[in-house]
Amino acid sequence: MNERLLQFIWQFRYFNQSALQTSxxxxxxxxxxxxxxxxxxxxxxxxxxxxxxxxxxGNxxxxxxxxxxxxxxxxxxxxYSNIILHVVWLNDEKIFDAYHQPLATLELQPLVSKITLQRFEQLMQNADEIACSSSLPVLSEIAWLGWKERLVTERLQQKSNTIMQWLADANNNWxxxxxxxxxxxxxxxxxxxIFEQVATSLPVNLLAKHKSQIHQLEALLLGQAGLLNGGFEDAYPVMLKKEYSFLSRKYNxxxxxxxxAFLRMRPFNFPTLRLAQLAMLIYQSSHLFSKIKTAVKLHDIFRWFDVTANDFWHYHYTLKDEAVYIKKTVGNAFIHHIIINTIVPVMFLYAINKNDTxxxxxxxxxxxxxxxxxxxxTRQWKLHGVTNQNALHSQALLHLKNMYCTKKKCLDCAVGVKLLRGE
Structure with a gap:
C-alpha cells in the first residue's frame, strides 16, 4: 500500500461503506x-x-x-487544525489532535476488496512499456477523445512554464x-x-535592423552558432565570416x-542549412507572431513558412562541402513540426494569458x-487499438506514454481508473 493508492480508494469510495465506524x-x-x-x-x-x-x-x-x-x-x-477524519490503512497508534482530543479515525484495510489491490499490483509489476496494453483500448472512442483533449491541454500547460520564463525575461514581448x-x-x-542560445543573443530588434540584407542575417545566425570559425575556400562563407567579424564587434x-551537432543527422536537418532557412524566413517576413494571431486558416501559416534558403545552399548542406543541386525549401513536414512545437504552444499560452477563449x-x-x-x-498505441487520427491525438499519446505510462501514474490515468474499477 502507498499513500497515492490510499487517496485513490478514498476519492472514488472503493471500499465497503455499509455500517462504517470510527476506531x-x-x-x-x-x-x-x-x-x-x-x-x-x-x-x-x-x-x-x-x-x-x-x-x-472540513478536511x-x-x-x-x-x-x-x-x-x-x-x-x-x-x-491540520481542521481535520475532521483521519483515514488510515493500518491503525497502529491512537492519535490526538492539536487540542489533545482523540482524532476520529477510519481504518480502510478491512473494508477494501482484495481484487482492487490485485489489479493495482498487476499494473505496477507489469514490465511492458504500456502496463495496460493487453486490456486496451478499454475506453470508448468518445471517452478517448475527452481524455486526449485533457492530455494535450496538460502538455501545453507544461510547456507554458518555459515560455512564461522567456516572457518575463523579454519584458512581456511576445x-x-x-x-x-x-x-x-x-x-x-x-x-x-544551442539554437535557443543563439536566439537570446540576437533579439528581434537587432535582427530587424538587418532584415533587408540576407547575407547579414545569415552571418549573424551562423556566426553566433559558432559555425563561421576556421578557414573557408568558397567566396560566400569567406564573405559571411567578414560580415560577422564586423557585426560582432559592432554589437559586442x-x-x-x-x-x-551534425553527427547522425540527415543533411536536410544540418544546423547550417536550418539557420540559413531561418535567416530567409526573417528576410521575407515581419511581425510573424502578430500575423499568426490573426490567422484564420492553417493554410496561411504553411504559406508564410514555405521559404527556400539562399542560392548558395542549393549546392551545399554545410559551408565547406559542395553537393548536388537541390533547392533547400523548408517543406511541409518541417512546417508541421514548427506548428506543433512553436505556433500552437505559444498561441495557447498567449490565449490563456489574455483570457482569450x-x-x-x-x-x-x-x-x-x-x-x-x-x-x-504512436505506432505502439495503434497496435493496441488506440486511434491516432490527427496531431492532437499524437501529441496526447506521446504525453500519455511519457508522463503516465513510463512513470506508472495509472491512478491518475482515465484508462487505469477504469481498469481498477473493473469496468
Missing amino acids: EGRSLKLIHPGHLNKNAGPDFMEARIKVDNTLWV VELHVCASHWRRHNHSADKN EEVFWISLCRSFGMKVNAD LQPVNKAP ARREKSLNWLMELEPEQNAV
Missing part, C-alpha cells in the same frame, strides 16, 4: 470525500461526514499508518518569445538548446559556447487539422 466505535457516514488537494496541506478539502448524528464539514488527512501523523508532526501544524521558441524548433531536438556579440480553441483546432505524427510511440 472509537462511533457510527460514521460518508457524505462527500472532499476534493483532492495537490498542494501543501491536508489530502482532501471540504469533506462532509456524519459522526453519530453530527454533521462535520481529511490520509496516511498508510496512523503513526505517520505523529512522525509528520501534524499536531503542531495549523494547516514577438521575442515567439522568436526564441521558433529557433528551438529549427534546432530540432538535438540542437534546440559573443558566440554560444558550444557548436551545434477563441484563440485557445483555435490553437487546439489547428492540431486537429494536422496529420498525425508517426513514430515508435
Whole structure:
C-alpha cells in the first residue's frame, strides 16, 4: 500500500461503506470525500461526514499508518487544525489532535476488496512499456477523445512554464518569445538548446535592423552558432565570416559556447542549412507572431513558412562541402513540426494569458487539422487499438506514454481508473 493508492480508494469510495465506524466505535457516514488537494496541506478539502448524528464539514488527512501523523508532526501544524477524519490503512497508534482530543479515525484495510489491490499490483509489476496494453483500448472512442483533449491541454500547460520564463525575461514581448521558441524548433531536438542560445543573443530588434540584407542575417545566425570559425575556400562563407567579424564587434556579440551537432543527422536537418532557412524566413517576413494571431486558416501559416534558403545552399548542406543541386525549401513536414512545437504552444499560452477563449480553441483546432505524427510511440498505441487520427491525438499519446505510462501514474490515468474499477 502507498499513500497515492490510499487517496485513490478514498476519492472514488472503493471500499465497503455499509455500517462504517470510527476506531472509537462511533457510527460514521460518508457524505462527500472532499476534493483532492495537490498542494501543501491536508489530502482532501471540504469533506462532509456524519459522526453519530453530527454533521462535520472540513478536511481529511490520509496516511498508510496512523503513526505517520505523529512522525509528520501534524499536531503542531495549523494547516491540520481542521481535520475532521483521519483515514488510515493500518491503525497502529491512537492519535490526538492539536487540542489533545482523540482524532476520529477510519481504518480502510478491512473494508477494501482484495481484487482492487490485485489489479493495482498487476499494473505496477507489469514490465511492458504500456502496463495496460493487453486490456486496451478499454475506453470508448468518445471517452478517448475527452481524455486526449485533457492530455494535450496538460502538455501545453507544461510547456507554458518555459515560455512564461522567456516572457518575463523579454519584458512581456511576445514577438521575442515567439522568436526564441521558433529557433528551438529549427534546432530540432538535438540542437534546440544551442539554437535557443543563439536566439537570446540576437533579439528581434537587432535582427530587424538587418532584415533587408540576407547575407547579414545569415552571418549573424551562423556566426553566433559558432559555425563561421576556421578557414573557408568558397567566396560566400569567406564573405559571411567578414560580415560577422564586423557585426560582432559592432554589437559586442559573443558566440554560444558550444557548436551545434551534425553527427547522425540527415543533411536536410544540418544546423547550417536550418539557420540559413531561418535567416530567409526573417528576410521575407515581419511581425510573424502578430500575423499568426490573426490567422484564420492553417493554410496561411504553411504559406508564410514555405521559404527556400539562399542560392548558395542549393549546392551545399554545410559551408565547406559542395553537393548536388537541390533547392533547400523548408517543406511541409518541417512546417508541421514548427506548428506543433512553436505556433500552437505559444498561441495557447498567449490565449490563456489574455483570457482569450477563441484563440485557445483555435490553437487546439489547428492540431486537429494536422496529420498525425508517426513514430515508435504512436505506432505502439495503434497496435493496441488506440486511434491516432490527427496531431492532437499524437501529441496526447506521446504525453500519455511519457508522463503516465513510463512513470506508472495509472491512478491518475482515465484508462487505469477504469481498469481498477473493473469496468
